[in-house]
Amino acid sequence: MTQRARLTWNGEAVIRGTHEGAARGLRLGAEHVLQxxxxxxxxxxxxLERSGTATVDESQLTAAVAYDTPYAVRQHEEMDYRHDAGRTAKYLEQPMTTEAATVGRIIAAQLRRSLR
Incomplete structure (x- = not known):
């Protein structure tokens, strides 16, 4: 007995959905790093803490986390400055490194969600 199946490929919807999922994942990932x-x-x-922002360029699928004060870069780079307990130079670089796997999981989850 021969069985037949018909498959309709809606590639445009899939691409649109994955793009939206990726953008949503990037936004959530950037917000996570900011936090x-x-x-x-x-x-x-x-x-300085209040000046932090997370932005996403959805067309390019890129995200950025930034702090916008005149002294943000100096505070980030000066390893000799003394800070309160738990506060440190490299306050953005360290989370970008340590949270990379988590951000990857956040993006992957949003991509999976968009394919449902």
Whole structure:
């Protein structure tokens, strides 16, 4: 007995869905890195911590986490500055490294979700 099956490929919808899932995953991943870095950012008045942002360029599928104060880069790079307990230089670089696997899992989860 011969069985037949008909398959309709809706490639445009799949591509659109995966793109949206990837963008959503990038946004959530960037927000995760921002939250982890906020725990480490040097704090005196909280201005540097409040200046942190996470942005996503959905067309290019790129994400950025940044701190925007005149002294953000200096605070990040000066290893000799003394900070409160738990606060440190490299407050963004360290989470970008330590949280890379978590961000990958966040993006993968959103991609899987978009394919349902």
């Amino acid at each position: 982890v870095s906020r725990v480490r950012v040097p704090i005196e008045e909280g201005t």
